[in-house]
Amino acid sequence: MLNPISQAFKKSKKENRPALLTYTVAGDSSKNQSLEILKSVSKHADILEVGVPHNTPVADGGQIQTSSYRAIKNGIKMNDIFKIVKDFKISKYSKPIILMGYYNMIYQFGENKFLKECKKSGVNGLIVVDLPWPENKIFSKKCKKSSINFIQLLSPTTSYKRLKSITKDSHDMIYYISMLSTTGGKLKVSPKKILQNYNKIKNISPKKNCVIGFGITEKTISKFKSADGLVVGSQICKEITRSLNNRQNPVINVSKMVNKLKKKIS
Amino acid sequence: MRLKKGIPVIDQGNKFGFWGGKFGGNFVPETLKRPIEDLEIQFNKLKNDKKFIFERDKYFKNWIGTPTRFIKLHNLTKHVNGAQIWSKVVSDANGGAHKIYNATVHCLLARRSGKKVIIGDTGAGYAGKMLSMAAKKFGLKCKIFMGAKDIERQQPNVRAMKKNGADVIPVYSGSQTLVDAVSECMRYWVANCDTTAMCVGSTVGPAIFVRICGWSTSQISRELKVQLIEKFGTVPKKLKLYNCVGGGSSSFGFWNEFMDYDKKQVEFIGVEAGGPAKSKKHAAPLTYGSKIGILHGAAQYVNQNSDGQIEETESISAGLDYPGISPLHCFLKDTKRARYTAASDEEALKAYQIVTKYENLRPSLEPSHAFSVALKEAKKLSKDTIVVINSCGDAYKDKKILEKKLGKKYVKSN
The missing domain is CATH 3.40.50.1100 (Rossmann fold)
Structure with missing residues (x-):
């Protein structure tokens, strides 16, 4: 049987559109609210990335940092994050969940214990921003044994030789970072150029589902319709911040935004 | 865990950059793998290159004193x-202060690799001040990331950096001190590593930066x-x-x-x-x-x-x-x-x-x-x-x- 992440891609392909992946930070702005956001977003998105907030992130831009600091300030802990995922997965809104974060959080929790909790709560995939290949070989094998997708990242600076090795060691899904940027940067490379690089990856491994992230917003998303999947993160985090500042309900606003995003690629 | 004799400590890490099998390494986003590898290749070649050492010693002697x-x-x-x-x-x-050694070596490396901009973090402001001095000396543009709290308490060094023509970028995230300055500097490098060289201000960061700094000081x-x-x-x-x-x-x-x-x-x-x-x-x-x-x-x-x-x-x-x-x-x-x-x-x-x-x-x-x-x-x-x-x-x-x-x-x- 296909794993839930691959199933989600299969479904979106059938509908002749890229899969929509959202990123929100666990515990932003509270445990309960972040769960409600996941539930409401899942009506429109295909796969949900859940950020594990960390206070020394080396690849996150301002929007995601703000969300992360808010979540940490509100006392989010690793066990709360697993609880949020679990509550989401047993709800009727369940969709595939990918945890995304920095390695120290996994390291302190203990790799094996972390994977056990992932499995128990229903996590389907992991993105570890600062555990690149080949350093991640052992951990990614452990993930596979636990039926959890370890998602390799590729970037415009990744050499062709490296692309080949990394895709060979990757599981069902790979993540292409569109440009040299932290998350939430303005798109500074043309979509055409990004898709060229994307196609290079697809040529090397056509069967793997490849998503594009970084710089994807309401404005840019429709230009990447040919990709297997697209990730929107910072714009959603920004919307949460904006809603809170205007004393509006972020759950409703974020859901609206994701609905719009979905329409643009359908 | 053992310290080996006759081999410089900076060269005692394993192939993944771990000292004693567990300290150091390269926990970096994929985007930085390439620029770090480029820097490793450059440094490994130059640290034994007589011409480069002669150049280093010349600036150490005549400029640093x-x-x-x-x-x-x-x-x-x-x-x-x-x-x-x-x-x-x-x-x-x-x-x-001693920060001048590392700053000078990083600027020499940046100049050789054709980079036009160098960025760095600073806490007390010395690393930033020295980098701004060296950047000026070697004709590089310079950006210094510094926690807002440190900017407040280390004004003389901030003034010196500005006088040397560096952009001092205040960092307001987290505790607004060195730790956040280093994070912000690395983030900037992630977004600009094709045109910009990074100097980490101490023997910290990904393994290559630990080695270059240790070699310099x-x-x-x-x-x-x-x-x-x-x-x-x-x-x-x-x-x-x-x-x-x-x-x-x-x-x-x-x-x-x-x-x-x-x-x-x-x-x-x-x-x-x-x-x-x-x-x-x-x-x-x-x-x-x-x-x-x-x-x-x-x-x-x-x-x-x-x-x-x-x-x-x-x-x-x-x-x-x-x-x-x-x-x-x-x-x-x-x-x-x-x-x-x-x-x-x-x-x-x-x-x-x-x-x-x-x-x-x-x-x-x-x-x-x-x-x-x-x-x-x-x-x-x-x-x-x-x-x-x-x-x-x-x-x-x-x-x-x-x-x-x-x-x-x-x-x-x-």
Whole structure:
């Protein structure tokens, strides 16, 4: 049987559109609210990335940092994050969940214990921003044994030789970072150029589902319709911040935004 | 875990950049893999290249001013009435601190690789000031990331950076100190690594930065060894080298040439920042038994909570106010080659008062931590023991803090 992440891609392909992946930070702005956001977003998105907030992130831009600091300030802990995922997965809104974060959080929790909790709560995939290949070989094998997708990242600076090795060691899904940027940067490379690089990856491994992230917003998303999947993160985090500042309900606003995003690629 | 003899410590990491199999490494986003690899290839080639070393030594000598003085502190020796007290006055170096060595080497590397912009982090402002000086010297544009809190408390260095034409970018995230400045600097590099070189201000960060910095600051111990032989005819039988430890660049450089000596002959004592006596916060991960974690691309002992969030530090000295510590020092601690302890804010201030009272020397708050421990321990040591303290920074930058804590009379105006 296909794993839930691959199933989600299969479904979106059938509908002749890229899969929509959202990123929100666990515990932003509270445990309960972040769960409600996941539930409401899942009506429109295909796969949900859940950020594990960390206070020394080396690849996150301002929007995601703000969300992360808010979540940490509100006392989010690793066990709360697993609880949020679990509550989401047993709800009727369940969709595939990918945890995304920095390695120290996994390291302190203990790799094996972390994977056990992932499995128990229903996590389907992991993105570890600062555990690149080949350093991640052992951990990614452990993930596979636990039926959890370890998602390799590729970037415009990744050499062709490296692309080949990394895709060979990757599981069902790979993540292409569109440009040299932290998350939430303005798109500074043309979509055409990004898709060229994307196609290079697809040529090397056509069967793997490849998503594009970084710089994807309401404005840019429709230009990447040919990709297997697209990730929107910072714009959603920004919307949460904006809603809170205007004393509006972020759950409703974020859901609206994701609905719009979905329409643009359908 | 063992320290090997005859191989520079910076070259004792394994193929993944781990010292002792577990400290250091490259925990970086995929985007940085390539620029880091490029820098590794460049550095590995150049560190043994005679022309490059000649170039380095030329700038070290004519521009930084080598060697810095090695002096006996006669009055302090008399006052302590134990071991002989000496100091390596590294603050003699152009710019007033050891950070100039690393900054110069990074600018030389950047220039060779055709980069036009160099970025760096800074805490006390020395790393930033030196990088701005070196960038100006070598015709590079310069951006310095500095915590907003540090900008406030280290104004003289901020002014110097601006005067050298650098952009000083205030960092408002987190604790607004060095840890956040390093994060922000790395983030900027992630977004601009195709055109921009990065200089990490200490022996921290991904392995290559640890190595380049250690290689650069080792100038201090190369000079000291020559100077010791000049004064004593040989490396003394009982030599103790005291140095403050924040990220660990000056201490590593102060010790490197003596690594292969038996520790009974040449002992290394690293002094971390214990923070205010009444506070639980500190910047002394080695002294207070912090757990291993990942910070800024490297595995190291680091102050963190049980979840893995990096904890805020507290120290009167901005230059030591860092929750982590160089992988090199983790390695030296676990192989028991060096001994680590801490001095509190109050102890450092007291040591500053004693040193300035007895000697015409004005160590900044960072080396004042080292003086504090050295002077205490020297009392109990024999007269033939040679205690050397690295006075790696000048107190000019700390004027505001010293005036606030001690009153104007303690702050010499020269």
